[in-house]
Amino acid sequence: xxETINVSKSFKGKKAVQDVSLYLDNGESVGxxxxxxxxxSTTISMISTLIKPTSGEIKLNGANTINKxxxxxxxxGVVPQELALYQELSAYxxxxxxxxxxxxxxxxxxxxxQRALEIVGLADRQKDLVKTFxxxxxxxxxxxxxxxxxxxxxxxxxxxxxIDPQSRNHILETVRALNEKDGTTILYTSHYMEEVEQLCxxxxxxxxxxxxxxxxxxxxxxxxxxxxTVKAELSKMDEAFIQQVKTIDGVRKAEASHxxxxxxxxxxxxLISELVHLADQHQLQIINFHTETPSLEDVxxxxxxxxxxx
Amino acid sequence: MYRDWLNxxxxxxxxxxxxxxxxxxxxxxxxxxxxxxxIAGCILAALLFxxxxxxxxxxxxxxEEENASEIEKxxxxxxxxxxxxxxxxxxxxxxxxxxxxGNAEVAVELMQMDYRLIAASEELPSVSYVQxxxxxxxxxxxxxxxxxxxxxxxxxxxxxxxxxxxPFQLEARGLDSEAVPQYNMSTQLLYAFTFLISMFLLGFKVxxxxxxxxxxxxxxxxxxxxSKTGMYSGYIFYSFLITMFQLVSxxxxxxxxxxxxxxxxxxxxxxxxxxxxxxxxxIAMLITGxxxxxxxxxxxxxxxxxxxxxxxxxxxxPGTITNSALVFIxxxxxxxxxxxxxxSVVFYDxxxxxxxxxxxxxxxxxxxxxxxxxxxxxRRRG
Numbered sequence: 001x002x003e004t005i006n007v008s009k010s011f012k013g014k015k016a017v018q019d020v021s022l023y024l025d026n027g028e029s030v031g032x033x034x035x036x037x038x039x040x041s042t043t044i045s046m047i048s049t050l051i052k053p054t055s056g057e058i059k060l061n062g063a064n065t066i067n068k069x070x071x072x073x074x075x076x077g078v079v080p081q082e083l084a085l086y087q088e089l090s091a092y093x094x095x096x097x098x099x100x101x102x103x104x105x106x107x108x109x110x111x112x113x114q115r116a117l118e119i120v121g122l123a124d125r126q127k128d129l130v131k132t133f134x135x136x137x138x139x140x141x142x143x144x145x146x147x148x149x150x151x152x153x154x155x156x157x158x159x160x161x162x163i164d165p166q167s168r169n170h171i172l173e174t175v176r177a178l179n180e181k182d183g184t185t186i187l188y189t190s191h192y193m194e195e196v197e198q199l200c201x202x203x204x205x206x207x208x209x210x211x212x213x214x215x216x217x218x219x220x221x222x223x224x225x226x227x228x229t230v231k232a233e234l235s236k237m238d239e240a241f242i243q244q245v246k247t248i249d250g251v252r253k254a255e256a257s258h259x260x261x262x263x264x265x266x267x268x269x270x271l272i273s274e275l276v277h278l279a280d281q282h283q284l285q286i287i288n289f290h291t292e293t294p295s296l297e298d299v300x301x302x303x304x305x306x307x308x309x310x
Numbered sequence: 311m312y313r314d315w316l317n318x319x320x321x322x323x324x325x326x327x328x329x330x331x332x333x334x335x336x337x338x339x340x341x342x343x344x345x346x347x348x349i350a351g352c353i354l355a356a357l358l359f360x361x362x363x364x365x366x367x368x369x370x371x372x373x374e375e376e377n378a379s380e381i382e383k384x385x386x387x388x389x390x391x392x393x394x395x396x397x398x399x400x401x402x403x404x405x406x407x408x409x410x411x412g413n414a415e416v417a418v419e420l421m422q423m424d425y426r427l428i429a430a431s432e433e434l435p436s437v438s439y440v441q442x443x444x445x446x447x448x449x450x451x452x453x454x455x456x457x458x459x460x461x462x463x464x465x466x467x468x469x470x471x472x473x474x475x476x477p478f479q480l481e482a483r484g485l486d487s488e489a490v491p492q493y494n495m496s497t498q499l500l501y502a503f504t505f506l507i508s509m510f511l512l513g514f515k516v517x518x519x520x521x522x523x524x525x526x527x528x529x530x531x532x533x534x535x536x537s538k539t540g541m542y543s544g545y546i547f548y549s550f551l552i553t554m555f556q557l558v559s560x561x562x563x564x565x566x567x568x569x570x571x572x573x574x575x576x577x578x579x580x581x582x583x584x585x586x587x588x589x590x591x592x593i594a595m596l597i598t599g600x601x602x603x604x605x606x607x608x609x610x611x612x613x614x615x616x617x618x619x620x621x622x623x624x625x626x627x628p629g630t631i632t633n634s635a636l637v638f639i640x641x642x643x644x645x646x647x648x649x650x651x652x653x654s655v656v657f658y659d660x661x662x663x664x665x666x667x668x669x670x671x672x673x674x675x676x677x678x679x680x681x682x683x684x685x686x687x688x689r690r691r692g
Contacts (some may be wrong), residue, residue, distance in 0.1 A: 050529055073533050084526030088337045097336075100533040145530065213396040309605075 006058030031200030039209035077151030087131040118143040136167020145231035235285035326536040330544025355503035370400035502624035515549035516594040573656035589644035592679035599686030622646035
């Protein structure tokens, strides 16, 4: 349905996105994850025709959209990261404005406004000014504004940034319903791995402007099938100890956070006994340890050497 | 006609103009205080600086001679010949006390044929102005007295009769044989301040483009089936309408409520104001093209705008600025042309034909500035 082929974007000679290729099939829910500055927003700005790529192609059903953006704009709904709303107007007035720029009017516009407000659960607060809303409610109006023209593809750029867990759940449920019940194709960007895991069928992981991995959740997890993740809680942290842990045969990564030590090691390594031995040498106590099933967060750590929110 | 135009625009798929107008109006309707403050500010500035309620400076006079009352009455009548000064008889103690406390800059103590100025400082401009006027009156009176004392009788009456039918009489006429109208600086200042305040209003409205670009509303509009021309038109048209509303309201208040001399041909003045507004909106758009954020605009625009009337000579008598470089810079801004056209209409009964050149220059400035401004903004978007 929609694909990007080796899309790159440079700003003043500096590459923000490099050779990104991805595709969206009809009715799919696809996640685009990466830390801040990974190039997610630039990529979706190019897909949504807001900025032109420096090189590469973006195709909708085989037709290039870069020089003829009208077709894709018709079927695209974009929920930007920023609150693209008039704070001084009510939720209803905002939707009326955004509906009218899509040439909707009269009863049709009214019905669409009410439907969009129902979807985001704000029908009873529609007359209130947006500036009086909580962060979560504002984000929901932001989503409603992108739904008025009933888009086939909905692009959401970090729609849950800075909001309370209740509003976050509401937004995730709304997106899931749009995908599962209405058949809307979703491209969801976030740096919260658990959101993407929960919502998306397929994932693209971006870092430093490039797609570093892609596939279904199972495919991505299989990257770590040959590895074990061990978490150990120590009585105190010792830098020399961590450095020595990294030298244990089979250890790929060792990361310390407070008193927690996370180690990714090759399956079958003699990790536990080596760990106990080293702790003894450094006069450290291992309070507890356990082996974890790898998560997508671990996949990201494995691929980039850092966590998503570093 | 306006409705027809909007419909035409809608048929072409550009209903955005109507939508933007509605949204911007809805925002201002929620907070009308700002617009009302601009209107009130305009009237207040005219009252304060343009001499809208110009009253003559009151100067206390008193005498402490034996026949004080007689002296005071005589000189009061002789001194009160200048519209800008009003000499009022005051108790001597009160007059001195007012000067001492700084409530008055100067008072005049009168004697039979002499006077003394009582002032806190000689440096004050009003002191020298009063001294000049009082000095001339006393000198004239002394000359008349001198002639009378050397045998002339009824000299004062003879002088008055002579001046009524003097052998040389000066009558000034313009090129069209009409009487030369009196130029009123207060009227010029009134327009200068009205335009100055309107420039602030229109600038802040144009800045809504930058605000909406930063908030992301602009991007939503780009993704909708509307053209950029339609989008810019919406913002420009709203800025134009709201500024014209402010200007027309203020002019109507000046003319019909405060009875100021703002000219008889109000329609032509409004037309000139409309060209000025369009042209200044374009200049504001040009400045918007140079800034990256609304905050930068708020910092730069109010610093630049007060200079425009100054450079354009709007606070000075026509012809005061003669330096060719300054005149050239003034000509780059629409204010110089708007003021010239309006003063021609107000004082010299100029018609549409006479001000056409000024209107065309303002239109040209507007088109060029708008073109460059929008181009800069679009380039920045990459």
